[in-house]
Amino acid sequence: MMVGQQKRRQWKRLLSLLLVGFSTTLAVILSLVGLTACSTSTVSGDRVELTLVSFAVTRAAYKEIIPQFAAQWQQEHGQTVVINQSYGGSGSQTRAVIDGLDADVVALALALDVEKLEQSGLIQPGWEQELPNGAIAHTSVAALVPRTGNPKNITNWADLAKADVSVITANPKTSGGARWNFLALWGSVAQAAGTDATALDYTTKVFQNAPVLPRDARESTDVFFKQAQGDVLINYENEVILARLNGQDLPYVVPDINISIENPVAVIDRNVDRHGTRAVAEAFVQYLFTPEAQREFAKVGFRPIEPTVTAEFAEQYPPIQTLFTVQDLGGWDTVQAKFFADGALFDQIQATIGRG
Numbered sequence: 001m002m003v004g005q006q007k008r009r010q011w012k013r014l015l016s017l018l019l020v021g022f023s024t025t026l027a028v029i030l031s032l033v034g035l036t037a038c039s040t041s042t043v044s045g046d047r048v049e050l051t052l053v054s055f056a057v058t059r060a061a062y063k064e065i066i067p068q069f070a071a072q073w074q075q076e077h078g079q080t081v082v083i084n085q086s087y088g089g090s091g092s093q094t095r096a097v098i099d100g101l102d103a104d105v106v107a108l109a110l111a112l113d114v115e116k117l118e119q120s121g122l123i124q125p126g127w128e129q130e131l132p133n134g135a136i137a138h139t140s141v142a143a144l145v146p147r148t149g150n151p152k153n154i155t156n157w158a159d160l161a162k163a164d165v166s167v168i169t170a171n172p173k174t175s176g177g178a179r180w181n182f183l184a185l186w187g188s189v190a191q192a193a194g195t196d197a198t199a200l201d202y203t204t205k206v207f208q209n210a211p212v213l214p215r216d217a218r219e220s221t222d223v224f225f226k227q228a229q230g231d232v233l234i235n236y237e238n239e240v241i242l243a244r245l246n247g248q249d250l251p252y253v254v255p256d257i258n259i260s261i262e263n264p265v266a267v268i269d270r271n272v273d274r275h276g277t278r279a280v281a282e283a284f285v286q287y288l289f290t291p292e293a294q295r296e297f298a299k300v301g302f303r304p305i306e307p308t309v310t311a312e313f314a315e316q317y318p319p320i321q322t323l324f325t326v327q328d329l330g331g332w333d334t335v336q337a338k339f340f341a342d343g344a345l346f347d348q349i350q351a352t353i354g355r356g
Contacts, residue, residue, distance in 0.1 A: 024273045048280050049082045054096055054107040055090040055177075055263075056218070057239055062107075062301040065160065066298075069287045073280065081280060090215050091176040097122065104262045104272050104281045107137065107265045107288075110176050112264050112332045140238040140261040141320060142184040144253040145224070152231045156255050157188035160232065161205040168230035170220045171213035172339070172346055178217065179340060181234045183329060184259040186339070192257055192323045200345065208353045236261060238301030241316075242336035245300065256321035263302070 030205035037337065054062065060215050070081040086093065097103045098120045108114055114135075117123045128135045146154040152165050160167050170178035185206055189199040207213075211229060212313060214220045219241075224233040240252045265285050272278040287293055294306040298313045310317070339345045 039092030045189040047080045051084045053086045053103040055109045064296040135264045136262040138297040141258040143237045145233040164231045167209045168224045169234040175216040258320045
């Protein structure tokens, strides 16, 4: 009996030691993981490391731009630049940065997302004055993608309100990109000598023709192509051009009344000061406005803002007859309050068509 008790005590002691050892090892591992996670952006003598957080469809451009900038910085400063990259939906990327994704530079789909970073204290006010063109690095416009052969003869915005046309667009309450779609629809009437009443009537008819409202632009594309729903997809010119470069010969229409979809870039002030990376981060965002970088944006579907590159790609990006901006609609603060806040016009439209 005594022997059995001694053996049990020995086993308990051994198990206790094993658990202590496991806990110590686990603590060390977690500590190392934490250090690695916090060290995404560093400066060490002849090497500097940044983190760029961007929206998904810019990846192809930055794949070319980043090596060019790194080579220039190396030549001028004798320092190796490594730029870590994160791509995803603009809204989700914005939330991730606010929640702790350690970005030095952001490139987002709309200024409203950068303003959220400013409101969180990560970016100082006046960020849009620190770069050329109000910090808008490139633009796009809305495009209509019909089915092959265009059986419903979609040629302009008005066609989307026809009773027999099914429209696929994302939900502007959950997708920043879908807000561009909504504003393009609204502005196609309001900016063509219409009134708020006629714009509301038209936009309501279009959303009545939308069988579903996917959460974001990527889901909208899947609904249209993979699930074969809808007669027409509201997309962006840059996405259609990029798809064509990747071998998908999509038909599309660019309406001659259109919105300038403006994509801003900014330095995350709080992070670059903490990392000691401000100099190279600011140089990188400035580089995005050079002809070399603008040319890479233009190659993959974005409308350049640098005049010489705009002229170079004039055939690919014909001018829009009536091109309006968010500022023409009152600016993002006004737009958010008027259209997208709780109880605002989009919610009213949803209630009218029975989705509220």
